Amino acid sequence: MNIKILKLKNSEEVLTEITKEEKKNITISTPTRLIPIQTEGGGSGMALVPWIMGSADKEYVLDREKDIMLICNPIPEIAEEYNRRYGSGLVIPSENVLQY
Secondary structure, rough: OOOEEEEEEOOOOEEEEEEEEOOOOOEEEEEEEEEEEEEEOOEEEEEEEEOOOOOOOOOEEEEEHEEEEEOOOHHHHHHHHHHHHHOOOOOOOOOHHOOO
């Protein structure tokens, strides 16, 4: 999966899988928004919610110049949570997990 965070020109941040990249457009699949939340212990965390609530569509086409300000990689924990919910469900362990 090619999971990225898109910073849109309207200030939204979208966590999504990029399924197709062309010169003018980018096709994204199952986009979500990252919402800051407060945890039970008083800490902070993030929740994933659908980008467009109630939409039956799974893919959207964005114009690189008109819609997107930047594209970046999410931290591994966020990418793993997205993959767990919307992808294959497989989580790739970090390199230091198998140390002896």
